[in-house]
Amino acid sequence: MSKKEGDSLDALCFPNAEDYQNDFDTANQVLLGSGSYGQVYKMTFKSNPSQCCAVKIVQCIKQCSLLYSSKKSYDQALKEVQMNRQINIHPNIIYFDKIYAWSETIPVQKYFLVFQMKLAKGSLKDLKDDEIKATRKTFNETSFLNIVNQLLQAFLFLQQKELYHRDIKPENILYDKENEKIIARIADFGVSKALEHFKTNFKNTLVGTPLYLSPKLWEAYINGQYNDVKHNLEKSDVFSLGVTLIQTYLLLQDQDIAGLNDQKQNKIPNLLQQIYHDKIKELLTGMLNYDEKSRFTWQQAINCLAGIDKMNGSLEQNQGGSLQNREKHYALHIPYEKTIMNKSQSIKLRKINQIYCLELNEITKGQIADDQGIIVFSENYLIHINFEGQIVHKTQIQNLKSVCLTEQPKKIIGLFENNTIQVLDDEMCQPFSLPSASQQINVICQMKEANILIGLGNGEVQVVQFDKTFKVLNTLKDHTAQINLIYFDKLNQLLITSDCSRILSVRFLFNKKFSYLKLDYVAQHVELLNDTQIVVNGQKLNEILILNISHQQKEQGMKLEIKQTLSLQTGCVLSLINLSEKCLFVSTEKEIIIYDLQSIQQDSGHLFNNEMQQTFYYCNWIRNNGYLITNDGQRIMKWEIDYQKNQLFGTNRIVKTQTKKCCCFESCSIM
Incomplete structure (x- = not known):
């Protein structure tokens, strides 16, 4: 992977323009659609022309008046993408199988983010069109309610992380079928969140498709007010999904929902009168309330659906909003x-x-x-x-980030977002934090008996012992960049660590043998196959490396090299x-x-x-x-x-x- 002029250090964690051109047959790409942030194409792999995927291309030109001139925004966007890859663990959110990033300086400064993802069977708009072709009066209620439930759960999941979509419409809700059951998935999330960093005052910037904007955003749109729009991000998304759902359920065309978000025209009550399913009507009434304060939140929308009789063709959920009841x-x-x-x-x-x-x-x-x-x-x-x-x-x-165990005594150890470590099943134990507040603890790992390993932002790995209190025993300095992964095998006493500069190191603790290897990407999963082989998967996500450990004659000699690469065509x-x-x-x-x-x-x-x-x-x-x-x-x-x-x-x-x-x-x- 070669470094191009203008690329940031973070961009090097991703495949670049050269990799993109080598991977895809761009000459025969087919445009699937356009959104607020870029275009989506259907592409085939050069290595396997029979397999297709969806590729979203986002291009940001520095000369645009809405873009910051500094490269810092680009770096922040890359970090946001990195974060979203970790948190998008939800069955109803589209994954990015692979992400490419690079920048160009000729003829003008441009930043590129390219997202490879699974090619879905279709969109919610396609499902609606199929129902229209079948000459139905409304969307099938059983399928509709199950789709709605999946989407509400996914949007609540995002909202709990303070993440918002901001461009909800039928084309951005994709679907697949598994055993004839429709699986709905939110698309385009993560792209919008990452590109917040390219916009000035993005949270108050008007973004979205006009037909599906909330009333406040619609009013700002028709008045030409594109910046400093004060609105509730969650409830703006709720309204957009409400418009999407009422259009889908009543099988309406785009012209039928024109002006639906204009409170002066007051079209929503007339459409709601066409809905005869009481629960669907109640749900959409709450989601499409013109008054932002009175409009449903995601949780209120979910509660509205709770308790529908499954025998009547819809959902089955427990009553109550707390986890204990659910x-x-x-x-x-x-x-x-x-x-x-x-x-x-x-x-x-x-x-x-x-x-x-x-x-x-x-x-x-x-x-x-x-x-x-x-x-x-x-x-x-x-x-x-x-x-x-x-x-x-x-x-x-x-605010729990990760957990590990100690063997003797048997304790559950937690790493929190505030950079502290604490025993989770012993309230009397005092939290542990590093003396320097600037030192970030990124990862923890079980070691042996009362010891755990912690990986730090400066590349150090520390052995920490728990005996009523935490105590740092020793420090390893095999890395100079932020530790992102620790793996320890007790039987072989083998320590594997990885950092954000793509260095993977292997150390046998009982004989001091040590070696390292620079990969093309940051390691994400590591597993020991035996005492001479390691399997690694990284930020490419659809590739597995088999690494070989060879012991040399000299005392501390050991060599780490790639023995085999397994390429997967089945997602991340x-x-x-x-x-x-x-x-x-x-x-x-x-x-x-x-x-x-x-x-x-x-x-x-x-x-x-x-x-x-x-x-x-x-x-x-x-x-x-x-x-x-x-x-x-x-x-x-x-x-x-x-x-x-x-x-x-x-x-x-x-x-x-x-x-x-x-x-x-x-x-x-x-x-």
Whole structure:
């Protein structure tokens, strides 16, 4: 990846113009549509002309009067994109499979952001047109209500993170079909949020499509007031979705909704009179209230739909707005078995139970697991669940960034957004923070016994011990840039770390052997296959690297090199799991891939999501129990896996008694 003039350091974390031209057949691109921020094209891959994807191209020219002249805005936009890739974990939000970024200076300064995403079956507008062709009077109520519920949950998820779409319309709501069920997904989110940084006073800038603007924004639009528009961002989005939904339900054309947002024309009451489904009418009345203060919030819209009788052809939800009232704590035993065959072997997946622990408003933000149970946290709660589906510990908590465990004593350690570490299941323990307030803690990781590892913004990795209080034992300085990932294998005493300058380092703690490798992107997932191989996935997201560790003759000699590259055409990699050194479990947005580690260049089998009906955002392998724990964002599932008639319970590695002392930390006693 070559550096072009004007590129920022952050831009180098993304593929650039050269990569873009190499990846896509741009000569035969087909324009699908245009939005407030750019154009969307249907493109094919040069490496696989039979496969298509959607590509959104955003071009910002420095000479535009609304753009800041400084490159800082571009850097901020790139950081926003980085953040959105991590938080867009919701089944009803379109993922970016790959993001390209570069800048050009000739003939004028231009900034480019290019977003590759899944090519959807169509948009909400297409669904509406299909209903019109079928000569229906209104949209099918069952399908409509399920689409509405999916969208409201997704928009509430974004609002809880103070994120707003600002250009909601039928063309920006895409859909796919899974087992004949319509799955609605919000498109164009993330692009708008990232480009806030290119606009002056963006939050009060008029953005959107005129037909779907809220009354306040419409009034500003017709009066030519494009800046300093005071309005409630959430309720402006609510109104835009309301217009989108009433147009869809009543099968209206664009000319039928012209002026709907003009309070002087007062067209909304007449349209509402054409709706005979009481709950739909109540919902749209609240969403389309001309008075911003009286208009529904996302939560009020969801509450309006709650309790509809499923037998009448719509939704089934619990009453009440709190998580406690919306949770279902039970184990649902479902007979399920899927055998994947190839030439030499078979892999059998058998789902033994599902635990529905977080539904509706609470989307999983993080998950870890050990042989005692599962720990999952959201924006507002942390819950410890055993493998029978019983809640061991639950607490209301906010601003939690990540969690890890200590072994002895058994404690749950949390890293908070305010840069502190705290024991979450011991209220008496005092929070830990670094002496220097400027030092940022980015990541925490379980180590051994009472020790954890923390990765810092200056590239340091510290060993921190918990014994009633936290104590820093030692510091490693293998990096000079911000640590973004830590992986520790207790059996091999292998420490893998990655930083934001794309350096991946490997260190064996018992013999001081160390090596590093500069990748083309920042590592996002790391998994140890065995003591000589590491699997890595990074910001490209649809590529997996197999790295080889070779030990050299000299005392501290070790070499790290790329042995193999696995290119995936099934969306971004969401998780990687080594199942007892027998197979590699890879979850992508579209499917599950299981590689046989003896012949990893060939897939052992595929299990597509249209059969599974889940996308696994988080996965944990409980080696001692033989459990695979998966999470699709709202549901936790426990799996038992059979492989060639041998269940993957435990490990095939021989664990020898360790008598070595750690050489790099003289006093850390990690052994």
